[in-house]
Amino acid sequence: MDALLGFMIYVAATVVIGCLWGLIPFFLGRYRYRPNIGRWGLIWCGVAGPFLLSFLVMLGFVIAVLVSERDFRPPQPQPQPPATAPGRSWSGYGRQPAGRLTVTCLSGPLKGQVYQVGDGGLMLGRDTDCAVHFPPDAAGISRHHCAVRWQQGVPVLVDLNSGYGTFLGDGRQLPPNYPVTVGPGTRFYLATPEYLFQFSV
Numbered sequence: 796m797d798a799l800l801g802f803m804i805y806v807a808a809t810v811v812i813g814c815l816w817g818l819i820p821f822f823l824g825r826y827r828y829r830p831n832i833g834r835w836g837l838i839w840c841g842v843a844g845p846f847l848l849s850f851l852v853m854l855g856f857v858i859a860v861l862v863s864e865r866d867f868r869p870p871q872p873q874p875q876p877p878a879t880a881p882g883r884s885w886s887g888y889g890r891q892p893a894g895r896l897t898v899t900c901l902s903g904p905l906k907g908q909v910y911q912v913g914d915g916g917l918m919l920g921r922d923t924d925c926a927v928h929f930p931p932d933a934a935g936i937s938r939h940h941c942a943v944r945w946q947q948g949v950p951v952l953v954d955l956n957s958g959y960g961t962f963l964g965d966g967r968q969l970p971p972n973y974p975v976t977v978g979p980g981t982r983f984y985l986a987t988p989e990y991l992f993q994f995s996v
Contacts, residue, residue, distance in 0.1 A: 813840040813849035820856035829860045836860070895996050896950055898943065901982075903990040904930055916944040919985065919992075920955075935959040935986030944974065950994070952977045959986035964993075 817840030824833020836856030843849035896912040910917055910927055919927040920940040929936045937957040944951050951974035954961035961969045964982030969975055977983070977994055984991045 809844055809846065809849070810841055812846055813843050813852075816840045816849050816853040817856075819853055820860055823857060824860045829863060832856060832860050832863060896943075896979075897995055898927070899993050899995060900927075901991040901993055902988070904933060905990075912943050912945075912950060914945070916942055918942045920957075929990075933990070936990065940985050941969070941983075943977070946974055946976075950977050951975060952981075952983055957985070961985055964991075 814837065817837035820836030820840070821833040824830050824836065833856070836853065836859075839856065840849045840853050843852040898910045898912060898917060900906050900908045900910075905927065908927075917927060918925040918939060919929075919942065920938050921929045921931055921933060921936050922938040925939065929940075935958070937955070937959070939955045940957040941952060941954045941961040944953060952961070952969065953974045954969040954971050956971040962984050963969070963975070964984070979994055979996050981994045982991060983993075
């Protein structure tokens, strides 16, 4: 009985110590815009077992956070119905001519700017050919970060394999090159909520 109790205490102690080690890549991942790597680091440190092994796992994930060019790809989400403004019917909007949809910047260096989504869509990024052009020193923004496009008359938001990701307002990350339907009232941000936008008509 004493041996079983001692074993249970040992297992609990190694899990607690592993989770404490795992907090290092977890918070580092959040700071470096690699939250998925940080979460996996926390999980694996917690289940790694003995002190030395969990320490080595922690070091491995810290290195992964520091040198990785992009975050681990999140699970592929199923297309979600677009968020629409209260009282506005999406079915009545989706087939409207291009040009009625606008994108408004709510925060960051472009705050207050309003961009019209024309027939050719709208590109966001640091490159000079982007309609939504960020300053060269905008942290986390890729040269061609994301784009708004028309797909069978319906607007979609597409992440262009950006380094720090494109997210919907609720925090869901868009998989690279995977169009997600959007509509009036939909919010999204590039890399961090510091670069927040909203669709409207």
